[in-house]
Amino acid sequence: MNAPTPEFYPGSLVSARGREWIVLPESSAETLRLRPLGGGEKDESIIFLPLERQPVQPATFPLPLVEQARNHAASQLLMDALQLKLRNGAGPFRSFGNIAVEPRAYQLVPLLMAMKLGTVRLLIADDVGIGKTIEGALIARELLDRGEIQRLTVLCPPHLCEQWQRELAERFHIQSVIVRTSSAARLERDLPPGTSVFDANPFTVVSLDYIKSERRREAFQRFCPEFVIVDEAHTCTQGGQSRQQRYQLLKGLAEDANRHMVLLTATPHSGDEDAFFNLLGLLRPEFTALKDLPPGARMDLRDDLSRHFVQRRRPDIAEWQDTSMFPDRKTAELTYRLTGAWGQLFNDVLDYARELVERAEGRGQREQRMNWWAALALLRCISSSPAAAVNALRTRLEGASEEAGGDELTLDDIEAQAGDRVLDGLDDALSTDDIEPAAQTEDSARLRELIVAAESLAGAANDPKLTKLQDHLVALIKEGFKPVVFCRYIATAHYLAEFLRGKFRDVTIKAVTGELTSGEREAAIEEMSDTEKRILVATDCLSEGINLQHLFSAVVHYDLSWNPTRHEQREGRVDRFGQKEPEVRSTILYGEDNPVDGAVLQVILRKAESIRKELGVLVPMPDNEGKLTQALLNAVLMRKHNAIGNKAQAMFDFGEPAEEIETAWQSVREKAAKNRSIFSQRRLKPEDVLPEWRKSAAVLGGEDDVERFVSRAVAKLGAALEPYKQHHKLYLDHLPATVRERLAADGLTGTLRIDFHQPAAQGAHFIQRTHPLVVALADTLLERALESAAETSDADAVARAGAAFVGNVSLKTTVLLLRLRHQLSVIREAGTRLMLCEETIAIAVSGSASPEVLTPEQTQALLGAEAVRNMPPPVRDLHIKQALQAIPDWQGQLENLAHERAQTLLQDHRRVRDAAEAKGSYQVTASLPVDIMGVYVLVPAEAGA
Incomplete structure (x- = not known):
């Protein structure tokens, strides 16, 4: 980037086209990017200097005028508007002014860890629902705002692409495009030859399944952005063909030592030691050696790893005193018995399924496997519902494949399709196919009898499972819960x-399945x-x-998943960061x-939960690519004494397969326990993080500041907040037309329900x-504050000057509201990048003392103080004139203050991002003179009495 001319550095004030502007970063010798003094981001303009009729001139910010004096209550409103407008804040974190989420303090731990690394390589393995998406994207946003990266890509499973695109846009103001099979050709269509979609689009969300093929992988590695987030990183370790391709993709990306990579997963260790250590090897190749080193020799590498690996459970968040962000999860089991006609049908289907398998013995492999899958499909569907059983019985397994052009399905086709629809998939590729599996291999009278019997059993009168669900939902809704009912098909x-x-x-009920996009x-x-x-009925497509945490607070597993990871995922839809209810x-x-x-619950789910x-x-379940589950269900199918009868579920005999699964569970438990012990890191503690968090919050303003500002601002502009169910309503039609137009452009019209605290109330x-x-309120009020007194009335203006009798000062005190602008230079081998940092502070001068910087609390106490009695306008104007006349005498002290704040900013950046010093350096220069935004004189109440 060309350096701008000296007088037009970022933060400089200039006069152009009849108004004053602040010069922004990305300006050059010929082009200025500008923001009007009282404007916001949407008012930014670009000026091409050679075409300007009048030369652009340096400018200074105008002092307040006596004519701009208003009542004292309008003074703090200007402070809040200035503070909340800041996007390039001067705190230790550059990104906090550019995000639409207020991260919790514990979510800053990965960010601080990342800032301590020259090249960011981080594995974030926090528990489900803690907020890994926020943690990963926050690191990316921070490096973008520090000028260390210009491009970003997120690699994720295809079904998560839209969620990532939405999160980046709504929470982090990063507009990305999705790259996958359905969109890649369109994105590439208009590009010049030799141009990559990743150069043309700096921010991308890429489907792992699209990019993992060898042809695409090699091209991607050449053009890959310098910052990569990998979601569900545990699916990118060595194993089957799909996992191997993903692993090779990441391994190639990791070979660039300067590429930043953040890996996200809730299940880093699936019991496969090789896979786990290969994942660690993506952070640094030497970490793979931890697998084979004896415990005593691991200490140095373990210490190094602790800088790259963070894993926290819900209880680990307790030390942050932030557990209110997560609900209590109460679990229960409900049982029903397969009695009467339903029990008879279940036995008949079980017998028929067993006969299918026995009948195929000694025949060709294709017929054996087809009958076995048909039998398993019957077991899965009859356990789900009569409707699923009927569909399975009516759908012929041996048939034509549309994908194969009408040819007969091959054995591999049968294995792939039936396996995906009957089983639940592996932990790196859980099935989302919710179509009922085919179970018809013949057309016989016996089969038709089963179909008729299943059709006749639909409804609560004959379906004990459905009756039990109805009773349970009645109880949940009565207690105020909003349930999601998950089923398989x-x-x-x-x-x-x-x-x-x-x-x-009186309840809204919807079914959402894979039939919908x-x-x-x-x-x-x-x-x-x-x-x-409301009640939502959903398959595992959701x-x-x-x-779903903003709309639902309970999960009912109507159909047991045969994979415990799926149960955790279902529950994680409602039990996660942002759930408003205290209990789910x-x-x-x-x-x-x-x-x-019985087999699934006793051998798989309860063991996983323990x-x-x-x-x-x-x-995750140690399933050896599904072989153990298949063996278990084969035991259910082929043991005749497992039929429905008077035996309790715990009495079922699952034989050797159950023992093999128990052995596998025990092995994976021991490995996971050992690794949690070995790699339990010395976590950053609250005392390491909270000072930085509080410093940034003080610069930019937090939830309470936003609530105070909006409440006062809308009142000033003729509207008011109406209390409504623990939050508020705001009638936008009561606001001025200019504000309404700005809000309408963002899709905000009519009545707005708003909440100032997260998680927000439902519908707010x-x-x-x-x-x-x-943004609209702050811009509007600041614009009005800078207008001349003739253009605004006392009722709708914001005070740039004022004087009042107050009861909380003993000496006459002048408060100056200042905006400080600094140029932050980030110096790297590739060149120097200039950025703008701004902060709003208040100083006070009492009597003959020197100006003293006020804390946010002191500022609020002084500017927020109620006037004790009216001050006559002539007296008010006299006090303001005296304060304005004293400003030249304070100018040197104000400039010294600006230099001190610049050095504080430099120390903040070096402290937080000290690792970056190895690759370059920072410089911070104060932009002078200091902008004096407001002058307020507070006179002791007894004066002039």
Whole structure:
């Protein structure tokens, strides 16, 4: 970037086109990027100097005028507007002025860890729902705002692309494009030859499945941005072909020693030691050696690893006294018995499935596997619902494949399709296929009898599982919970939704399945936000990628998942950062005399839960690519004494497969426990983080500052906040037309429900400092403050000057509201990048003392003080004139203050990002003269009495 001419550095004031502007970064010798003195980001302009009719001249900020005096109550409003407008704040973190989320203090730990690394290589393995997306994106935003990176890519599973794009845009003001099979050709269509989509689009969200192929992988590695976030990083370790391709992709990216990489996963260790240490090797190759070193020889490497690896469970957050951000999760199990006609049908289906397998013995492998999958499909669907069972019985497994052009399905086709629809997939690739698996391999009278019997059992009268669900939902809704009912198949979801609509007349009920696109699913869910009572019935298409905590507070597992990770994902949709309710519920529904449920619950789910409670983290099932689950279900199928009867579920005999799974669970538990002990890091403690957090919050303003400002600002502009259910309503039509127009451009019209504290109330906007409402109010008030007295009335103006009799000072005290501008130079091998830093502070002069910088609390106490009695305008004007006349005498002290604050800013940057000093350096220069935004004189109440 060309350096701008000396008088036009970022932060300089210039006069152009009849008004004053602040010069912004990205200006050059011929082009100036400018922001009007009283304007915001949307008012920025670019001026091409050679074409300007009048030369651009240096300018100074005008002092307040006596004519701009207003009542004292309007003084703090200007302070708040200035503070909340800051985007290039002068605190230790550059990014905090540019994000639309107020991170919790514990979420700053990964950011501080990253700032201590020259090249950021971090594995964030926090528990489900703690906020890994925020933690990873915050690091990216900080490096962007420090000028250390210009491009960013997120690599994630395809079903998470839209969520990442939305999070980056809404929370971090990073506008990205999605790169995957359906969008890549469109993005590349208009590019010049030799130009990469990653050069043309600096911010991208890329599907791992799209980019992992060898051809695309090599091209991506050449053009890959300098900062990479990898979500679900545990799916990118060595293993099957898909995992191997992903691993090779990341390994190639990691070979560039200057590339920043942040890996995110809630399950870093799946019991596969090689996979785990290969993941650590992406941070630094030498970390793979930890696997083979004896414990005593690991200390130095362990210490190094602790700088790159952070893993925290929910209990670890307790020391931050921030556990209110997470609800209590109460779990329960509900049982039903397969009695009467339903029990008879279950036994008949079980017998028929067993016969299918026995009949194929001794025949070709294709027929054996086809019959086995058909039998397993019957077990899965009959355990789900009559509707799923009917669809499975009616769908022929041996048939034509549309993908194969009408040819007969091959054995590999059968294995892939049936496996995806019957089983739940592996932890690195959980199945999202919710179509009922095919189970028909013949057309026989026996089969038709089973279909007729299944059809006749639909409804609560004959379906004990459905009856139990209805009773449980009645109880949940009565207690105020809003449940999500998860089931395995589309037919079951519609079966449940149709039945529940007939029973819950005053409750909004929707079914969301894989039949809908990702956008349609989100729209269907958001449509439920206006209803007080709601039940969502969903397949596992919603167990990943869509967060439901703002609308729902309970999960019911109507169908047991055969993979415990899926259960945790379902519950994690509502039990996560941002859940407003103090308690969430999770209920498992199972048949106590159903051998399929018995096997899954007894051998898989309960064991997983016991390990999770012991270690505090979820450990994925050690399933050997699904072989153990298949062996377990084969035992259920082929043991005739597992039929429905009077035996309790705990009495079922699952034989050798259950023993093998128990052995595998024990092994993975021991490995996970050992590694948690070995790699338990010396975590950053609250006392290491909170000072930096408080310093940034003081510069930029927090939730309380935003609430105070908005409340006063809308009142000043003719509207008011109306209390409503623990939050507020704001009627935007009461605001001035200019404000309404700005808000309408951001899609905000009519009545706005707003909440100043997160998590926001259901249906309310969380109003933080970068929300369009705050921006519009701050810009409007500052513009009015800078207008001449003739252009504004006393009622709607913000005070740049004032004087009042108050009771909280003993000496006449002058408060100056200052805006300080600094040029931050980041010097690297590639050149020097200039940035603008701004801060708003207040100083006080009492009697003949020197100016003293006020803390935010002191500023609020002085500017927020109530006037004790009216001050006659002539007296007020006299006090203001005397203060303005004294300013030249204070000018030297104000400049010294600006230099001191510049050095403080430099120390902040060096302290937080000390690792970057090895690759360059920082310089901070104060932009003079200091802008005096407001002058306020506080006179002791007894004076002139």
